[in-house]
Amino acid sequence: MKHVDVLVRGAGIVGQSPALSLGRLGLQVGLRPDDPRPGGTPDVRAYALNAASVALLKSLKVWDALPADAATPVYDMHVCGDAHGSAIDFSAWEQRAGELAWIVDAPVLERELGNAVRFSPHVHVLDAAQAESIRADLTALCEGKASAGRAALGVRFERHDYGHSAIAARLVASAPHQGTARQWFRSPDVLALLPFDSPQPQHSYALVWSLPRERCAELMALDEAAFAAALMAATEGAAGDLQLASPRAEWPLAIAQASAWCGPGWVLLGDAAHLVHPLAGQGLNLGRPTWPR
Numbered sequence: 209m210k211h212v213d214v215l216v217r218g219a220g221i222v223g224q225s226p227a228l229s230l231g232r233l234g235l236q237v238g239l240r241p242d243d244p245r246p247g248g249t250p251d252v253r254a255y256a257l258n259a260a261s262v263a264l265l266k267s268l269k270v271w272d273a274l275p276a277d278a279a280t281p282v283y284d285m286h287v288c289g290d291a292h293g294s295a296i297d298f299s300a301w302e303q304r305a306g307e308l309a310w311i312v313d314a315p316v317l318e319r320e321l322g323n324a325v326r327f328s329p330h331v332h333v334l335d336a337a338q339a340e341s342i343r344a345d346l347t348a349l350c351e352g353k354a355s356a357g358r359a360a361l362g363v364r365f366e367r368h369d370y371g372h373s374a375i376a377a378r379l380v381a382s383a384p385h386q387g388t389a390r391q392w393f394r395s396p397d398v399l400a401l402l403p404f405d406s407p408q409p410q411h412s413y414a415l416v417w418s419l420p421r422e423r424c425a426e427l428m429a430l431d432e433a434a435f436a437a438a439l440m441a442a443t444e445g446a447a448g449d450l451q452l453a454s455p456r457a458e459w460p461l462a463i464a465q466a467s468a469w470c471g472p473g474w475v476l477l478g479d480a481a482h483l484v485h486p487l488a489g490q491g492l493n494l495g496r497p498t499w500p501r
């Protein structure tokens with residue numbers, strides 16, 4: 209193959225979704241994944257997806273392929289502020305929606321998108337040599353925040369450091385979550401417990417905890433029991449006894465935006481174009497399907 213309509217570089221969730229969507233329109237798409245890296249820790253990412261993202265995944269026939277414990281509906285959200293008992297509550301019932309959001313297992317979603325790519329007659333997975341030699345009318349750079357393709361185009365990535373890192377992990381809780389997401393927006397930390405059904409249905413959470421770097425390093429250095437105790441103190445026991453069910457992963461947090469999002473023959477998508485704080489739950493949700501289905 210010497211020519212494709214669109215070459216997509218990067219096969220994360222953002223890369224695979226438009227590759228499949230464009231393939232469904234009958235365009236010839238080349239998809240260049242990153243080379244696999246040996247080792248690494250288990251992927252504990254879980255994302256809150258809104259109705260538009262779920263609708264896109266449904267249209268790609270990927271949503272219904274997810275195992276039941278990989279997508280958990282959120283029916284209620286309880287958000288606590290700083291002192292003085294400030295809080296906001298939302299419910300799907302009040303919003304007249306089936307659910308407020310879905311908490312989705314990111315590695316399982318990437319795997320199911322990969323399965324859909326394998327069955328797509330118009331999406332061609334390319335190795336490095338093929339990707340270098342192929343001609344494309346449009347190259348979509350979906351390489352994430354450290355996109356080398358963006359740098360090669362000379363596009364600046366204007367970055368503001370929050371001075372925070374996020375800890376992500378899977379937890380099990382003594383009390384059932386009942387579809388309630390809990391968030392604490394306060395100074396200096398921001399913490400989210402997102403209801404999840406794996407490893408234990410109704411008794412699991414995905415944790416995202418944003419903290420000043422030094423405090424984050426201290427918490428990462430604690431053993432599991434001491435970390436669980438710190439988590440209990442931070443959540444005031446609101447979700448019952450919490451225990452780690454996975455290793456902890458850490459991300460430095462920044463807000464960033466590319467100085468240009470598109471130019472002749474290229475476009476930046478996803479984190480290659482913009483990076484936002486994970487507690488907003490918007491990184492993926494900022495993408496919107498606007499093409500005909």
Ligand SMILES: Cc1cc2nc3c(=O)[nH]c(=O)nc-3n(C[C@H](O)[C@H](O)[C@H](O)COP(=O)(O)OP(=O)(O)OC[C@H]3O[C@@H](n4cnc5c(N)ncnc54)[C@H](O)[C@@H]3O)c2cc1C
Nearest residue numbers: 218220222242255256351352478479486489490491492493
């Ligand atoms: C802790 C945490 C929680 C989050 N929670 C949410 C949430 O609740 N809701 C939400 O919407 N968003 C959330 N986000 C944001 C979300 O993770 C990102 O917006 C999303 O992963 C971006 O996807 P992406 O495909 O653009 O980038 P990535 O997921 O980084 O994927 C980029 C891919 O490109 C590959 N790649 C890199 N360089 C090359 C190259 N040169 N050639 C080929 N491939 C390459 C990489 O290996 C990778 O597979 C969260 C982020 C974090 C850190």
